[in-house]
Amino acid sequence: MERRIVTTTRDCPGRLVPTGDAISIPAGAFITLTQTLGGSFTVIINGNMARIAGADADAIGLSVEPLVFDPSPQPEQVDIDHIWHALRSVYDPEIPVNIADLGLIYDVILTANDAAIDMTLTAPGCGMGPVLIEEVKDRVRQVPNLHDVEVTLVFDPPWSREMMSEEAQLELGVF
Numbered sequence: 001m002e003r004r005i006v007t008t009t010r011d012c013p014g015r016l017v018p019t020g021d022a023i024s025i026p027a028g029a030f031i032t033l034t035q036t037l038g039g040s041f042t043v044i045i046n047g048n049m050a051r052i053a054g055a056d057a058d059a060i061g062l063s064v065e066p067l068v069f070d071p072s073p074q075p076e077q078v079d080i081d082h083i084w085h086a087l088r089s090v091y092d093p094e095i096p097v098n099i100a101d102l103g104l105i106y107d108v109i110l111t112a113n114d115a116a117i118d119m120t121l122t123a124p125g126c127g128m129g130p131v132l133i134e135e136v137k138d139r140v141r142q143v144p145n146l147h148d149v150e151v152t153l154v155f156d157p158p159w160s161r162e163m164m165s166e167e168a169q170l171e172l173g174v175f
Helices: 054-060 080-087 129-140 166-172
Strands: 004-007 012-016 022-025 030-035 040-045 048-053 105-111 114-119 148-153
Touching (some): 012 054, 022 040, 022 048, 040 054, 048 054, 080 105, 080 114, 080 129, 114 129, 129 148
Parallel strands (some): 114 148
Antiparallel strands (some): 004 030, 030 040
């Protein structure tokens, strides 16, 4: 994405990256959009990187693309492919690669109509962990027939770049 400057149309909550600290971006602020992938937006405000949730897209004149799911072979049940599709719509705010291809998703377990997801972070001290967990929950809860999702943050084994998909490694130039 090409960076572009936008003006906020209303006060807008955000989270500083990588600390996760809450901030308020005032109406009329000039911000630079750096990433508009998935269900959130990464911006630069006053020299600081911040994340704006998809629920506040209107404050920057944008909208979030709705998740669209292919028809399932068993329409009454949760389709694991739909869960992975939803996970691939969540992006690390600093990296233009989704969390599934980054190798941050360690396990997805389906029980009836509930999902349990184990995920990690690229760095254990990343303050964005709780923010990413909430975004994962928000996106995965959109899966047809899913009742609930539980996300557990794990650090064993520690994440390493070898866990990324080949496509992600090529995208980031790390191979």
